[in-house]
Structure formats: structure tokens, C-alpha cells
Amino acid sequence: MSHNDDEFYVGYLPEAPAGIAAHVKRSILLILLLAAGVAGALAALQSPFDPGAFEFGIDRTFEGVLLEHPYPLLVVDDGEYPGSHLLVAFGKFGAESLTAGHDGKRVRITGSRIWNDQEQMIEVHELEPLGDARQSLAGGMELGTFSFTGEIVDSKCHLGVMKPGRGKPHKACAILCIRGGVPPVLRVESESGELSYLFLVDEQGNAVNDRVLEMIAEPVEIHGEVERRGDVLTLRADPASYKLL
Amino acid sequence: MSAGYQAVLWNRQKKRYDLTILAGILLYIGLFVGLGAALRPEATPETLIIRAFGTLALLMLHVILSVGPLARLDRRFLPLLYNRRHLGVSMFLCALVHGAFSMIQFHALGDVNPLVSLLAGNPQYASISAFPFQTLGFVALGILFLMAATSHDFWLANLSAPVWKALHMLVYVAYLLLVLHVALGILQTERNLVLIGLLVGGFGWIVTLHLVAGFREKPGDAPHRGDVIDGYLHACAVADIKDKRARIVCISGERVAIFRNGDTISAVSNACQHQNGPLGEGRIVDGCITCPWHGYQYEPETGASPPPFTEKIPTFNVRVVSGEVYVDPEPNPAGQRAEPAPIRGSS
Numbered sequence: 001m002s003h004n005d006d007e008f009y010v011g012y013l014p015e016a017p018a019g020i021a022a023h024v025k026r027s028i029l030l031i032l033l034l035a036a037g038v039a040g041a042l043a044a045l046q047s048p049f050d051p052g053a054f055e056f057g058i059d060r061t062f063e064g065v066l067l068e069h070p071y072p073l074l075v076v077d078d079g080e081y082p083g084s085h086l087l088v089a090f091g092k093f094g095a096e097s098l099t100a101g102h103d104g105k106r107v108r109i110t111g112s113r114i115w116n117d118q119e120q121m122i123e124v125h126e127l128e129p130l131g132d133a134r135q136s137l138a139g140g141m142e143l144g145t146f147s148f149t150g151e152i153v154d155s156k157c158h159l160g161v162m163k164p165g166r167g168k169p170h171k172a173c174a175i176l177c178i179r180g181g182v183p184p185v186l187r188v189e190s191e192s193g194e195l196s197y198l199f200l201v202d203e204q205g206n207a208v209n210d211r212v213l214e215m216i217a218e219p220v221e222i223h224g225e226v227e228r229r230g231d232v233l234t235l236r237a238d239p240a241s242y243k244l245l
Numbered sequence: 246m247s248a249g250y251q252a253v254l255w256n257r258q259k260k261r262y263d264l265t266i267l268a269g270i271l272l273y274i275g276l277f278v279g280l281g282a283a284l285r286p287e288a289t290p291e292t293l294i295i296r297a298f299g300t301l302a303l304l305m306l307h308v309i310l311s312v313g314p315l316a317r318l319d320r321r322f323l324p325l326l327y328n329r330r331h332l333g334v335s336m337f338l339c340a341l342v343h344g345a346f347s348m349i350q351f352h353a354l355g356d357v358n359p360l361v362s363l364l365a366g367n368p369q370y371a372s373i374s375a376f377p378f379q380t381l382g383f384v385a386l387g388i389l390f391l392m393a394a395t396s397h398d399f400w401l402a403n404l405s406a407p408v409w410k411a412l413h414m415l416v417y418v419a420y421l422l423l424v425l426h427v428a429l430g431i432l433q434t435e436r437n438l439v440l441i442g443l444l445v446g447g448f449g450w451i452v453t454l455h456l457v458a459g460f461r462e463k464p465g466d467a468p469h470r471g472d473v474i475d476g477y478l479h480a481c482a483v484a485d486i487k488d489k490r491a492r493i494v495c496i497s498g499e500r501v502a503i504f505r506n507g508d509t510i511s512a513v514s515n516a517c518q519h520q521n522g523p524l525g526e527g528r529i530v531d532g533c534i535t536c537p538w539h540g541y542q543y544e545p546e547t548g549a550s551p552p553p554f555t556e557k558i559p560t561f562n563v564r565v566v567s568g569e570v571y572v573d574p575e576p577n578p579a580g581q582r583a584e585p586a587p588i589r590g591s592s
Contacts, residue, residue, distance in 0.1 A: 176362055
């Protein structure tokens with residue numbers, strides 16, 4: 001590299017020698033161009049995120065019939081957002097403590113919506129009992145026995161609170177959420193990229209949160225019975241039979 | 246220099262340096278978040294902030310680790326070295342934003358302390374692919390914090406140069422931890438060959454640059470062999486040294502900088518007391534040996550900084566015989582005067 005070897009830089013002097021100053025300007029320009037290129041490339045190379053949204057800070061009111069088991073669910077029969085809404089609490093917690101004792105009852109819930117193209121959820125902030133339901137809800141419909149390969153994620157983050165709400169970077173968070181009572185769900189992606197979600201329960205239809213913690217965010221195969229209850233699909237299988245792939 | 250301590254001894258070059266850092270940070274974050282939000286409108290602001298600041302901190306660390314060897318290979322990079330500690334502190338702050346947002350996003354509002362969640366939430370320490378990569382980032386952030394907190398001459402003086410230097414060499418441990426943090430973390434989900442190539446390429450660049458600079462440096466450590474007269478070792482010819490400059494010779498395992506100051510020759514230890522900068526690659530400016538790294542100055546004949554500064558380095562006794570320079574291998578105590586050897590009139 002040819003340059004004027006007589007030039008000498010002293011940082012506390014007001015001006016750098018001309019040749020050194022020119023070289024530094026070129027170097028800084030190159031570094032800034034590199035930084036801009038890296039920023040652009042990394043931003044563009046991010047994989048698409050799963051659909052979903054969380055209305056953080058926006059409270060809405062929902063009325064419907066509450067089901068406590070296996071995971072708290074509100075069936076809304078009218079209004080702007082009809083259908084089945086899974087219920088969770090603020091932070092990384094399920095809504096069991098808020099919904100206890102209201103199974104089969106009509107309630108009014110104030111909370112924030114979380115949803116994607118298939119499922120709806122409410123982060124419950126207030127719950128007001130309205131009395132007994134006018135009619136009981138129909139039971140679940142069995143759809144058959146199937147095997148699925150996918151990833152166990154926590155439904156709250158995955159439905160829209162976090163992007164991505166899956167994969168290794170999110171694993172510790174998913175463990176906290178599922179241990180805290182957020183319903184675990186099997187995320188299944190078809191070869192064509194279509195996503196489906198199956199809420200996990202054991203053979204008796206009970207919650208399995210504490211029994212799936214070691215398999216969260218790992219590829220897993222589950223063989224079990226699929227049941228539709230409202231808009232929600234559940235996969236009934238003994239967690240001990242889940243296979244880590 | 247160390248007549249007293251201030252938070253920052255601002256000068257024009259440092260202000261321009263810091264404004265450039267700020268502009269670079271704003272450019273990167275603006276581009277990443279702006280483009281990320283445009284291309285991935287479904288992304289949350291938290292994710293874009295975490296990713297923007299994390300990748301920026303790693304990029305800045307690559308620049309920081311490149312500056313040293315680049316300056317060894319080409320002196321014109323020395324202005325980038327002059328205020329590198331501000332670049333280091335800025336990089337730590339970017340890493341802190343990444344770490345703080347990640348801690349709140351992934352580990353707060355749960356049933357355990359966020360720190361417990363971070364360190365023990367994923368207990369698969371025996372697995373490579375499932376390894377809890379957050380711990381690696383957390384330890385690296387701790388090292389970067391220690392470095393940023395002690396990145397001041399007050400700590401350099403009070404911790405002593407060897408301790409301070411050892412502490413700041415931990416940057417290489419932090420870098421390695423961060424490479425693993427990325428490889429075992431986000432790259433386990435974002436398996437894009439370009440991303441993997443960028444990480445591997447960056448690591449290869451840092452390793453190669455250090456090896457090249459190290460090999461270039463190595464001959465300077467070869468022990469000098471020459472004639473001995475009255476215990477003085479022949480070092481070089483006077484004609485080998487340009488005026489106001491030095492020649493570096495390795496004597497008794499230590500690099501000695503032999504300076505020509507007009508009609509006289511003086512020799513001092515090559516290591517600046519400040520950060521072990523190579524004084525022999527400096528110049529004599531205003532009658533003082535001036536370190537090329539941060540401009541610390543020493544009088545050639547005493548090795549002492551001009552008052553009111555208090556730094557001192559060892560001097561060596563020298564002789565000039567028939568145009569040849571001879572150096573006493575025994576150093577004098579730091580700051581002890583050694584009579585400059587006149588070039589002319591020597592026998």
C-alpha cells in the first residue's frame with residue numbers, strides 16, 4: 001500500500017494529516033456502506049412470520065358461555081367476534097384462576113384480542129358472571145385417529161403476541177407460558193405451507209401442560225384422536241407416547 | 246495523558262469520531278427496522294428492535310476487532326484506533342438494548358425470576374443443538390459490561406496495566422461466545438445459507454486478519470544478534486534511522502525503540518505506559534517521543550512525560566561508534582536520564 005510515510009496522526013491535534021484523513025474518510029464510507037448492506041440484507045432475509053396479531057393495550061368486551069376444561073374457552077354467540085375464544089391471563093399465565101367456578105356459566109369478559117386466521121384468544125383482564133347459560137353447549141365431535149408431526153408451542157405467543165412465537169429463540173418463553181397454564185398447541189405445517197393447530201390433551205381430555213415441557217420447540221410426532229369442540233381442534237394422546245424426532 | 250481524570254477529554258477528533266458512530270448506528274437501525282417493517286409488516290416492533298440491535302452490536306464488534314490488526318498492517322487506520330473505546334462502549338449499549346428487550350420479551354412476566362428463566366428455563370446444557378444459547382449471550386454481555394465500565398484511564402491506572410489489559414483481552418472470549426450465541430440460537434430457526442455465510446465469513450475475517458498481522462509482527466520479536474563492545478550490543482547503523490523516528494530492536498527479550506533526534510540518539514522501552522502502544526512506530530513531535538496510538542509523550546533522554554504528566558518508561562544507555570549504534574542491554578529504571586549519544590564526533 002503506497003502512501004506518504006512521513007504523515008503522522010496525533011488524535012488530540014485539531015487536524016489529521018491530509019493523506020491519513022482521506023484514507024480514514026474512505027474507510028468510514030466503506031464501513032457505513034457495509035453496515036447499510038448488512039442491515040438491508042439481514043432485514044430482507046428474515047423468514048416470514050406466522051400470521052397473527054395482538055391488540056395490546058386495547059380492551060374489548062365479550063359475552064358468552066365459559067368452558068373451563070380442558071382449557072378455559074369462551075363461546076361467544078353474537079357481537080363483532082362470534083365463535084370460540086381461548087382464554088389466557090396477563091403475562092405468561094393461563095386463565096384458570098380467573099375462570100374457576102364459572103364452568104358452563106354465562107360471563108362478560110373484558111380483555112385484549114389475540115388471533116390468527118384460524119383461532120381466537122382473549123387475554124382476560126376482567127370477568128363478570130352473568131348467571132347460568134340458557135342452553136348447554138354441544139359436546140365435541142370426534143374426527144378420527146391421526147398422526148401429526150409438528151412443534152409444540154404456547155398458543156398465546158404463537159397466535160400473535162410474539163413473532164416468531166416458535167422455534168429455538170422462543171423456547172424458554174414457551175416453557176414459561178405453558179408451565180404458567182397457557183394451552184399448549186401442536187403447530188403442524190403441511191408440505192404446501194398450510195398451518196393447522198391442535199390443542200393437546202391427554203387420553204382423558206385433561207390439560208397436559210406440565211407433561212410436555214421437555215418437548216417444547218422440538219420436532220415431535222403425536223398419534224392420537226382428533227376432536228372438534230366449537231372452532232377448536234384438540235388432539236387426545238398420552239404425552240408419554242409423544243415421539244421426539 | 247494523566248495529569249487528572251475527566252469523564253472524556255473531548256477534542257475535535259473525538260467529537261467527529263462519536264458523531265460518525267452515532268450516524269452509523271442511526272443508519273443501521275433505521276434501515277433494519279424500516280426495511281424489516283416494510284417487508285415483514287406482520288413482525289412486531291419488539292422483534293425488529295431485538296434483531297436490529299443484536300446484529301448491529303455484532304457488526305460493531307467485528308469492526309472493533311478489525312481496527313487493531315488493520316492498524317498494524319497499515320498505519321493510516323490509526324485514527325480509527327485512537328477513540329476505539331467510544332466505539333466499544335457504543336457497541337455495549339447496543340448489545341444491552343438487545344439483551345434487555347430479549348429479557349423482557351422472552352423471560353419476564355412468568356412464574357420465575359427472569360434471570361432464572363434465562364439461565365435455567367431451557368436446561369438442555371448437554372445438547373449442542375438444544376443448548377440454551379441465551380446463557381452464552383448473557384455471559385458475553387457481562388464481559389462487555391466489565392470492559393465498558395473500565396474503559397477509562399482511571400481504571401487503567403488503578404487496576405494496573407497488566408490486569409486491565411487481561412480484562413480487555415476477554416473481548417475475544419466475548420466474541421467467541423457471541424458467535425456461538427448466534428449459531429446455536431437464531432440460526433437454528435433461520436437456516437438461511439446467506440446468514441450462515443455472513444457469520445462464518447465474519448469469523449474467518451477476524452481470524453485471518455489477526456493471523457496476518459501476527460505473522461507480520463513476529464520477526465520484530467526475534468532476538469537481535471550483533472557485536473558487543475564494553476557490554477554494549479550493536480543495534481543498527483545511524484543511517485538506518487530517519488530523523489525524528491526510531492528503529493525497533495529486540496534486546497534481552499524486550500523491544501527497544503532507538504530514536505534519532507537531530508544530532509543525537511536515544512533509546513527507550515518500546516512499550517508506551519498507557520496501553521503498551523509501539524513507541525518505536527511513533528515520531529518525535531515538539532521534542533518528545535509521541536505514541537502512535539493515543540499521542541502519549543515522553544522525553545527521549547529521560548523517558549518521562551513532560552510536566553505536568555507523570556508517565557515514565559525505562560531508558561537505555563546508548564553509544565554511537567563510527568556511525569553504528571550500540572545499546573546497553575540493561576534498562577535504566579523508568580524515568581532515569583540516559584545521556585543522548587551524539588551522532589557526530591563519535592569515534
